[in-house]
Amino acid sequence: MKIITGNDLRTGDVIWWTGQGWSRLVNDAVAVGDDADAIIAQENDKQVVTDTHVIDADTTSEGVRPAHIKERIRALGPTVRMDLSLKPADPAAAKWVI
Amino acid sequence: MYQYDKYDQSMVDARVAEFRDQVQRRLAGEITEDQFKPLRLKNGLYLQLHAYMLRVAVPYGTLSSRQMRLLGDIADKYDRGYGHFTTRQNIQYNWIKLEDAPDILADLASVEMHAIQTSGNCIRNTTSDQFAGAAADELVDPRPYAELLRQWSTFHPEFDYLPRKFKIAMIGSETDRAAMKLHDIGIQLVKNDAGEIGCKFYVGGGMGRTPMIAPVIGDFVPPLQMISYLEACLRVYNRYGRRDNKYKARIKILVHEIGADEYRRQVEEEFAHILTLGLEPPAAELERIKGFFEQPGFDANASEDLDLSDPDFALWVDQNTHAHKQAGYTIVNISLKPTGGIPGDASADQIRLMADLALEYSFDELRVTHAQNIVLPHVRKADLYTIWQKLDEAGLANANLDLISDIIACPGLDYCALANARSIPVAQKISERFADLGRQRELGELKLKISGCINACGHHHAGHIGILGVDRKGVENYQLSFGGSEGADTSLGTITGPGFNEDGVVDAVEKATDVYLAQRTEGERFLDTYRRIGMAPFKEAIYAKETVNG
Amino acid sequence: MVEQTLRYRNDEPVNDPAVTFAAFADQSNATAVRIEPGEDARVLLPHLDRLALVEVNFPTYGDGRGYSAARILREHGYAGELRAVGDVLLDQLSHMRRCGFDSFAPQQPIAAEAAEKAFATWPDVYQKTVDGRPAIWAKRHSA
Numbered sequence: 141m142k143i144i145t146g147n148d149l150r151t152g153d154v155i156w157w158t159g160q161g162w163s164r165l166v167n168d169a170v171a172v173g174d175d176a177d178a179i180i181a182q183e184n185d186k187q188v189v190t191d192t193h194v195i196d197a198d199t200t201s202e203g204v205r206p207a208h209i210k211e212r213i214r215a216l217g218p219t220v221r222m223d224l225s226l227k228p229a230d231p232a233a234a235k236w237v238i
Numbered sequence: 239m240y241q242y243d244k245y246d247q248s249m250v251d252a253r254v255a256e257f258r259d260q261v262q263r264r265l266a267g268e269i270t271e272d273q274f275k276p277l278r279l280k281n282g283l284y285l286q287l288h289a290y291m292l293r294v295a296v297p298y299g300t301l302s303s304r305q306m307r308l309l310g311d312i313a314d315k316y317d318r319g320y321g322h323f324t325t326r327q328n329i330q331y332n333w334i335k336l337e338d339a340p341d342i343l344a345d346l347a348s349v350e351m352h353a354i355q356t357s358g359n360c361i362r363n364t365t366s367d368q369f370a371g372a373a374a375d376e377l378v379d380p381r382p383y384a385e386l387l388r389q390w391s392t393f394h395p396e397f398d399y400l401p402r403k404f405k406i407a408m409i410g411s412e413t414d415r416a417a418m419k420l421h422d423i424g425i426q427l428v429k430n431d432a433g434e435i436g437c438k439f440y441v442g443g444g445m446g447r448t449p450m451i452a453p454v455i456g457d458f459v460p461p462l463q464m465i466s467y468l469e470a471c472l473r474v475y476n477r478y479g480r481r482d483n484k485y486k487a488r489i490k491i492l493v494h495e496i497g498a499d500e501y502r503r504q505v506e507e508e509f510a511h512i513l514t515l516g517l518e519p520p521a522a523e524l525e526r527i528k529g530f531f532e533q534p535g536f537d538a539n540a541s542e543d544l545d546l547s548d549p550d551f552a553l554w555v556d557q558n559t560h561a562h563k564q565a566g567y568t569i570v571n572i573s574l575k576p577t578g579g580i581p582g583d584a585s586a587d588q589i590r591l592m593a594d595l596a597l598e599y600s601f602d603e604l605r606v607t608h609a610q611n612i613v614l615p616h617v618r619k620a621d622l623y624t625i626w627q628k629l630d631e632a633g634l635a636n637a638n639l640d641l642i643s644d645i646i647a648c649p650g651l652d653y654c655a656l657a658n659a660r661s662i663p664v665a666q667k668i669s670e671r672f673a674d675l676g677r678q679r680e681l682g683e684l685k686l687k688i689s690g691c692i693n694a695c696g697h698h699h700a701g702h703i704g705i706l707g708v709d710r711k712g713v714e715n716y717q718l719s720f721g722g723s724e725g726a727d728t729s730l731g732t733i734t735g736p737g738f739n740e741d742g743v744v745d746a747v748e749k750a751t752d753v754y755l756a757q758r759t760e761g762e763r764f765l766d767t768y769r770r771i772g773m774a775p776f777k778e779a780i781y782a783k784e785t786v787n788g
Numbered sequence: 789m790v791e792q793t794l795r796y797r798n799d800e801p802v803n804d805p806a807v808t809f810a811a812f813a814d815q816s817n818a819t820a821v822r823i824e825p826g827e828d829a830r831v832l833l834p835h836l837d838r839l840a841l842v843e844v845n846f847p848t849y850g851d852g853r854g855y856s857a858a859r860i861l862r863e864h865g866y867a868g869e870l871r872a873v874g875d876v877l878l879d880q881l882s883h884m885r886r887c888g889f890d891s892f893a894p895q896q897p898i899a900a901e902a903a904e905k906a907f908a909t910w911p912d913v914y915q916k917t918v919d920g921r922p923a924i925w926a927k928r929h930s931a
Contacts (some may be wrong), residue, residue: 149265151336152285152336160481187265187266190271210651214287218653219663224333245912249924252909252911273879276850359850390914393914394915395855395915397855397857398849476852481825515863518926519925523929596873
């Protein structure tokens with residue numbers, strides 16, 4: 141499936157399109173099908189998100205999994221500083237990106 | 239150290255005001271991201287994988303304790319308690335908010351610092367020898383010339399939209415500690431037979447996708463024509479540098495394509511014209527700047543004696559200090575490469591501690607090295623033990639300078655939007671594999687450098703052992719190379735063969751060191767042995783099929 | 789589209805249409821010419837006294853060849869109008885002025901007040917160029 145991601149213009153936080161708005165959790169991302177361009181155009185106009193782009197992802201038993209390792213690292217945080225990632229209590233979470 | 243006058247201060251203050259206005263216009267939606275991006279980049283503000291990243295300039299790698307302390311405070315106040323020292327002698331923060339960026343620049347301006355031209359297709363921060371003004375083998379202190387260059391290159395109106403970024407390194411020793419020949423321009427201060435100082439210009443070097451060693455373009459440019467010569471070099475590049483393909487836009491490609499002789503001819507023609515324009519700052523300006531770099535008040539009676547009875551201390555002294563030009567003094571290298579650590583990272587507390595040590599023991603001076611370490615340039619030998627103890631308490635007494643675990647690594651795919659593979663985990667695994675310091679010292683000087691993409695921020699081309707991370711169908715893969723070097727004997731590494739996964743490349747590095755240990759002759763470094771025996775024995779060991787014993 | 793020109797000269801605007809660089813060589817009476825990136829401004833040097841207007845085109849703001857072209861013309865004594873046209877943005881104006889441009893025809897209009905503010909961005913300058921402003925080093929050492 142296709143999902144949309146970007147960064148919060150003010151804070152730089154990685155965010156994912158949920159259908160209504162933006163979430164920091166990749167698991168909140170929804171498939172956008174053919175609407176990606178329209179959604180990106182509409183959201184860019186609001187000047188709250190930057191570097192919006194469409195990526196491939198799969199739905200797995202653990203939730204939404206971006207197809208490319210770069211996007212998985214964006215979704216999690218730096219694997220070498222799990223204390224600063226979105227799963228600070230789970231050092232093994234780094235394995236998810238591989 | 240150089241100190242700003244009212245003019246220098248007003249320039250950085252004006253920059254803060256300009257950027258505050260640009261950020262405000264962006265947040266108000268008055269300019270698009272496409273228009274804003276080059277503006278933020280010229281202030282060192284990137285959008286990386288997790289947040290904005292701010293790259294702060296450390297001109298020619300030199301810092302005062304007050305500046306260093308502020309770098310620590312910024313890490314706490316605006317970031318997540320740490321900073322990353324880079325191969326460009328700068329510092330980067332990984333978790334910056336756009337709305338905070340103008341305030342950070344204002345804080346930096348309060349200690350005569352900035353992030354000007356730390357990105358974008360302009361003249362970047364000039365790098366230099368981290369031992370400038372201190373090394374026993376120095377011919378001329380390059381810092382005054384580098385400061386002259388800093389001022390000239392700051393907001394240069396003609397060269398702000400070059401075909402590609404432009405990096406200049408400046409040294410004043412015979413020993414090249416700044417990888418000078420791998421820069422767009424490397425300037426070496428030399429003396430002729432009459433004892434006069436001149437600038438030897440190497441132009442068209444670089445790493446990246448197409449590594450090149452710079453040829454000599456100007457043999458002996460008088461220092462009071464250095465700026466005019468630079469204007470000529472840049473103008474010819476701006477005119478002819480390729481703009482159709484960003485991978486062919488660096489000056490190295492131009493010099494390579496038209497040839498060093500033709501490039502030199504064009505530069506000389508332009509230089510002759512520029513000399514008529516009176517663009518060169520006068521001798522009095524160079525003298526004014528030199529006044530800030532007078533030798534500090536060394537104690538002429540400082541003792542040469544050193545009590546090396548503590549073996550750990552003795553190891554550290556042997557590995558991490560360098561000969562100083564003043565008797566009784568030494569240069570201290572603080573390694574930011576603990577076993578299993580992140581090369582170049584330092585916590586806010588560590589940064590402030592190093593600032594304190596510089597203030598108390600090193601005439602208020604620090605340097606950042608392109609190998610991502612920190613230097614205290616002027617330390618009395620009598621103070622060494624105290625300094626070592628304080629460093630040790632803070633986890634900063636790693637006695638591994640220039641050893642296999644003193645790894646250069648770019649941020650890689652853990653942080654960087656351009657990366658294809660992670661660099662830091664590979665560095666961590668190698669430093670853990672070779673954690674035993676005795677084993678590292680047995681291997682001797684061995685420069686291992688890791689880049690997470692072809693842009694080569696981790697200088698892998700110049701590593702005795704180089705590792706390049708690539709993306710192979712969405713999976714991280716690592717190419718290994720041997721034989722690179724960055725000093726007077728600059729050479730580019732040769733790829734061993736097929737790439738490896740993360741663990742595989744660590745194993746391959748270990749096998750290569752085994753070949754070296756078995757083959758070396760007296761006094762040979764890894765690099766020397768490789769150059770003598772060639773790739774074949776290494777390749778054989780690395781790619782040999784495992785034999786299974788029944 | 790109404791073409792907007794910000795002009796910082798006191799003489800009368802030139803109304804002659806700018807001819808292309810290629811055409812200029814054949815038209816000995818042309819007084820206005822337009823330079824594209826990649827065209828060598830030095831070719832114009834023998835003809836500076838008959839030129840009243842040189843337009844330098846910036847198809848994209850990131851192509852900085854026009855800055856050198858402008859400066860070279862001024863360094864060789866060109867005193868006529870030097871106009872930056874095309875993708876000319878507010879944040880580039882001050883550097884363009886320093887390289888000798890004295891009129892601007894941006895694709896996207898720029899308010900005159902905003903332009904004035906842009907020109908005043910830098911209280912001083914580190915380099916001597918062709919705009920007549922004294923470099924900081926000159927100020928430091930003027931007696």
